[in-house]
Amino acid sequence: MTHQQPQQTTGRVSTGLPGLDEVLDGLRIGDNVVWRVSDLDDYRRFVLPFLDAAAKAGRQIIYLRFGEHPPIIDQHPAVRTITIDALGGFESFTSRVWHLIERHGRGAFYVCDSLSELLNAWATDAMVGNFFRVVCPFLFELDTVAWFALHPDRHSRMTLDRIRQTTQVMIDVHRHGDDVQIHPIKAWRRQSPTMFLPHREQAGQFRPITDSSDATRLQASLESGHLHRQPLLDYWDRLFQEVSRAVFEQDQACMPDLQEQVLQVMISRDPKILELARRYLTLEDLLTIRSRLVGSGYIGGKATGMLIARNILLKDAPELWQPNLEPHDSSYLGTDAYYAFLVHNGLWPAIMRQRSPEGYLSEAPALRKAILTGQFPAEVRSELERLLDHYGQYPILVRSSSLQEDGFGNAFAGKYDSVFLINQGAPEQRLAELEDAIRQVYASSMSDDALVYRKQRGLDQREEPMALLIQRVNGRFHGRYYLPDAAGVGVSRNTFAWDSAMNPKAGMVRLVMGLGTRAVDRIEGDHACVMALDHPGRQPFRNPDEHYRFSQHLVDLLDLQEGHLETRPLSQLLDTVQDLPMAQMGEIDRAASTRAEQIGLPGPVWRLTFRPLVQFSSFIQRLSSLLSTLEAGYQHPVDVEFTLHIDEQGEPSFNLVQCRPLATIGDTGPVTLPEHLPAEREIFRTQGHFMGGNINLAITRIIRIDAAIYANLNINQRFDVARRVGEVVRESSASTLLIGPGRWGTSSPELGVPVRFADIAGVSALVEVSENAGDMVPDLSYGSHFFQDLVETGIAYVALFPESDQCRYRPDLLPGEISQPDNASDIERAVRVYVTDQTPLQLTGDVVRQELVCYRPVDPKQ
Template identity: 45%
Template sequence: MQTAGYVSTGYKGLDNILDGLRIGDNVVLKVDSIEDYRYFVVPYVDQALVDGRNVIYMRFGDHEPLLDPSPHIKIYEFDPRQGFEIFATRIHQAITDEGKEAFYVFDSLSELLSAWATDHMIGNFFRVTCPYLYELDTVAYFGLIRKHHAVRTIERIRETTQVLIDVFNHDGHFHVQPLKVWQRSSPTMFLPHRKQGEMFFPLANSFEATDLLSSRSARQEESSSRQLDHWHRLFIQAEQLFESPATELEQAHMVKHICRHMIGREERILGLSIRSFTLRDLLDIKTRLIGTGFIGGKAVGMLLAHNILKRQQDFDWNHHLEPHDSFYIGSNVYYSYIVHNNMWRLFMKQKTQEGYFSAASELRKEMLIGNFPEAIREGFRKMLDYYGQYPIIIRSSSLLEDGFGNAFAGKYDSFFRVNQGSPEERLEQLEDAIRRVFASAMSEDALTYRLQRDLHEQDEQMALLVQRVSGSYHHHYYFPELAGVGVSYNTFVWDKDMDPKAGMLRLVLGLGTRAVDRAEGDYPRIVALDAPLKRPHKGFEDTRKFSQRDVDLLNINDNCMETISLLNLTTHDVKIPWRNYAVQDKETMQLLKRRGRKQDIWLLTFDQLFSDNNFSDLMQRMLKTLEESYDYPVDVEFTVNFTTDRVAKINVVQCRPLQTKGADHEVVIPKQVPEERTFFRTEGNFMGGNISQPLKWVIWVDPAEYSKLPLADKHEIARLIGRLNKRIADKVDSPTLLLGPGRWGTSTPAMGVPISFSEISNLSAIAEVAFTSGNLMPELSFGSHFFQDLVEADIFYLALFPENKTCFLNNRWLEQQSNSLEGLTPAGARYKSVVKVIRVPEKNLHLMADVVSQQLICCYQQEG
């Protein structure tokens, strides 16, 4: 309940016009200059100090300070260039700290334009800040410089504030005209008032009013640009510059200016963008942008890759590149969605230490049921009209995504939409996907990732990249022939003769989901580009075991993504040139024939594709060209479709700096270590570069005991490991090794332990142990999102195949160790037969690996 306290503006004449201010009032003054704004601020502050008020100055503008330093005025300083989220969050926190009945002066809101480009975000800032000030019984002054803002933004501010006053000069006289005074009125309150001395008098006769208002109206009509947002004025200027005989230097300055407002803030990516994009490129991006703001890291990476390749001087990439026709949903739409659906207070709660995870859970639910402003929905409709009923994919493209050091691989969601149905149905399908991508920014894994990488206080807006799905129709299915991940530096070399610098591919038939994620019971083809026909396994039986069995595709009839077995797909007339990608499994075909069933059975090996090196050379050229421009190893997601004359058409759908470690320090693997001092050793099957890591703890999940557990208990084992991860693991002070059966992070407990990334985040190393009798097999996941998580979290990965002659696992040592589980977590004691927690004695166990020799050992160091 607001008090009805009368507050003076510091000008008796203005008090008379407004009937004074009220506690809770936000006062916005539209002025011609900062000096005009200061004219009203100083008397207001002087009067507030006389009245014993707590006066706060919110300083963020580049203009001269509105107030001189004083021991009686508290000054907060903010930098809006850090981004809307950080700026608004810190102001919200300052207001919270000051509490009730403070009196505020804010620098001119127009100053925020240079930092944010679009004044739509100024409207958002005011809409979330003004009501909070009102609730705390404050009085606050805000200034707006005339002609700097779109009419729509002024209207949003008018709707939100309690007092809006137009301040202007005419015929050498100062004038004020209240445009809104909440819950007060008088016969002359909303007339223009001329200042005479210290008083303001209404223009009560018609000829003065006509002279004044007609003159003001004419001046406003002279500038049609006042109807435009600052953002749109910028691009009008860019269009005019492009169409004029501007110098290269002038265009370069405009490119740099636009990149800082639309491409991003990360300096290395920004510098690469400024060098790679022309003014025409940026104007083309703008024509396909819905909303305003940044297009996000994923979109930038995709666009950079296409530009870099197309402009290579010594190779015609236009012959091999599939053109893209993507759309971009600007990062400001994310905040506008939050503000539009009244989630800002909850968003601010999530920014606090105590609410970081708990409020995020509630916010995520709210994000899934919000609605979009009509202007944004109109942009969605136009985009869907363009794509028609072609399948599309809605991908996260946040500000921090795909930069140097922060890939965010798999942290945010992406969704395929088959895009069938009426326009209304397709719009709802699109909006549902966008809501879900927005909500994924509040997932526990994403929040944990940001927290661990000290990104939780950075501005992280969620832009989106909308792409036509690359592929073609095969009856009622739609999919690309090939898809995968390529990396320009291969730390997973399984043969000492391989060159890590040659790069590698992780290749599948159909949608690339099975290449970027670990698919249950399925294996993509791992290709070392300097030895494309070599496999990380041996023999036809292993080829059958470690091959792709299922294909992800889009079912047009059922309007959904579908996983279909390769066996089933081959029975459809899908016009796939199987012999280019697969070999017949004649043994299985003969077995079926004896049972009265005749059918072609194919094993995807891709050997024919790589038999002449043309395709592998092309992919290696692509990766190395991008690596050279980035001056850094790259990680690329791609699709491949072939023309009728078998020309590969590659669509680079994502490109980012590769998060990896190489052989940056030499590790000498000890020879002939006795078995009693060895925990395990193996050749190959590890990722993470060279390592020499002492261990304090070992967590062992027994494969045989795990396999016996019911489904619910298998999930509980994952939660138990998560608790141990928080309780004992620390990469510096308490390095911990986790070993367990099959695949860590699987969503199918029958394939391994279904942990999340946040449940292994503090570990130093993890090992996947093959348990063939329980069908629990590791999956060498180099290039997958899971791999990116491990590398970025500095977690070493290895796989153990105890049945192989090149691998030794000391089960006797395991049995001899005491189990610390019950003492660490009494609630988990019932699983002590499944999970053993080993406290390593002072004579540390040491994990060592060497990339060059492909040797790995975990053993006690030699005494002395």
């Protein structure tokens, strides 16, 4: 139960020392008191009388213990000590303190450890100031009195100034031998002729030093004791000063420890990512990152992945990648800048409401709107101006790089925004557009997609600050348009191989002309070129017409005239731009060119097949090397994004813009296949014949086509079944497993179920079963456009061959079937639906072991 004190708004509070009360005219309810001391013993000697006075007045007293120094309070009978771990980061610590203050309510008194101790946990001085700017107003609002200590020599002037501006009372304590003086710096709404003079302690009284000669001598003695102290620099800056010194002097004894310190505060908290960073990011690399960092804190997962991947290539395969990997030109906006933005705009109370279980989704729209209208602190704006000076008028891309993004287990693919800027116009306009882009990415952390994704993965209560990766867009100016020659997504494991001859370990690429947006996003009606790297020429199309239909027709680019990203038909683009590298990207369709000429249309007609690039350049060899080198470095399959720059000889150089552990489908992270599974709980199991990487899905609904009934239907009825499946899929957003005979999406109903992809795009997993009735056999080489859609949508795929000794299939064990009326038609009876939301089925596939099983877990209620 919350302990409530009577509300007091004008009452005075004693410091416990009558002489000090006289100097300050007492304390007021709501005061935050900051003691700036060189020795914590000087803080303790003022704390103890305050505690006694507060206890005598019947106050609830809380001691917030978070420092590594000896306790300020040791077993005082009136004090409750609460220990808080600051190592979890700014947000978790600040949130814990906020909720603690909220829980204890009005009128509680607080004594805190030295704020300077937070530097040991966070390493970023600015965040100490931001913590105080969040907590101090909240304490004031709840009519508390709170005491804090601070070592002024450990903080920057900016942080000291912000704490001074926020607090109500600030007192300096100086000691010279046995001579102790206090010097009130601030006492809000109090004034006397001598209040802000130094006061010398004498027999419990504090006498103002009114003689200027004495004051001058005092100041001189204090300054002489500070001669050997470091200047007032941010802790972060002092750390990197030491790093710079160690690198310059090649101080091998210090370098490993300094590398570890920097990795812990700038790169990651993920143990696996840290291990990679220790091997591939040197102190010199870390200094370079620091030189391109706006603010302080972490650079986030996307930036970290890109930098580590580039260094893996340059270190492990230097002969190939020194000449063929373009230097990166990225900048970073640190996570502390994100928190500083929230604090600067007074959004922390809104953040706390959103972090609560009841406000997690409901408070997000208002917070998202507030972020979109927020202003940046002056020190961040000035750094952004310098960043724009560096890029000139080249287009830039502002990308999310949150703390958890692109790590092992949580890809966050597509959950946060990226914003292209053409970066044209006056400096003031370019800065305003950059700030808008940053706000948009910040606000995307409050989107429904991002919030639901985090909650589904148990990450909703974990710290997720947003850093930013700002990159020069790789490409060329083509008159009013700007675009790279080509871009793509490569994966080191081809989990969607459509031919048994293809080796999954050889990898796969999805390649497009222009910006890579069309390679990473599924665009209705258009397709990237999908190639298995060990068989790049093997395309599973039945005829040239199908090859054309399921290829790229639209190109994403930056339109400098319109001022944003645009999509142009390839034919229209070729009418206006003459210098595109079509000789490497495509081929002339001679039959289509002849037809166009006959009806008076300009020619020739180009098809984006990428065959010249594949056949006559080192593209496949280089990309294969890139993926295999990165997988070896990561010791895990990888997923990369890249752009290509084609030289005059038609050879590509790569610009690696993103690398992450290969994303999984369903719940992320490593998967564990059940051992010794009882036969009555196993629905199906297969060695191989599945796609989608590691699969770990909880299935709450199954739609199964009864093969025996389906085999006896005529062609029209089979199309009716396909329509019925679409209706059932759309009835629920539950995690759905679709099981059917033969080939889903076939245009030949005798070979399977002729659904359209749009009818089943919402399912989680697709199962094709080889049935004895007719020719209904799974065949990935058929109708590749359908499986391109699977690739781009992230639907897991399984092919079952029950006649094989490597497969077991028991549909009779499926639980939760919804009964049908006696007068159900053959169409309705063919589509069987099962609901297992109380005890979901588990679909688990291990891509390394090439084994997959669908089973009923043990019901926890049994």
